[in-house]
Amino acid sequence: MADRNDTIFGMILRGEIPADIVYEDELAIAFRDIAPQADVHVLVIPRDPVKSLAHAGPGDRALLGHLLGVCTAVAEQEGIAGSGYRVVTNIGGDGGQSVDHLHFHVLGGRRMGWPPG
Numbered sequence: 001m002a003d004r005n006d007t008i009f010g011m012i013l014r015g016e017i018p019a020d021i022v023y024e025d026e027l028a029i030a031f032r033d034i035a036p037q038a039d040v041h042v043l044v045i046p047r048d049p050v051k052s053l054a055h056a057g058p059g060d061r062a063l064l065g066h067l068l069g070v071c072t073a074v075a076e077q078e079g080i081a082g083s084g085y086r087v088v089t090n091i092g093g094d095g096g097q098s099v100d101h102l103h104f105h106v107l108g109g110r111r112m113g114w115p116p117g
């Protein structure tokens, strides 16, 4: 069952704290990460506060596809689609998740390392 809660991203969604929003639609918003790890670092989040990818239920599959589409649209918009980029979602403690609201990091504008740290 999907697990939903409130976080600092909920505050951004409600306009209670500012964010540099680069894209929004009825299901998702995208805004610049406050501590960017690359020239382009945008977070794509659903308006529905699903806690993480692991908490997305069967009813969220269309939403997940939509969010990935937003990631590619943001990459186009940010001018990194041609050079390449990375889409990452961290899950739980070992995954490095610090905000319990599903988000996809869209990172680009520099060569990414592998394996990730």
Ligand code: AMP
Residues within 6 Å of the ligand: 008, 019, 032, 033, 034, 035, 036, 043, 089, 090, 096, 097, 098, 099, 100
């Ligand atoms: P994660 O560690 O994968 O959960 O990613 C959470 C991301 O949210 C981090 O990269 C933070 O820098 C970013 N972040 C936290 N608070 C804000 C905020 N108020 N506005 C924009 N990005 C934020």
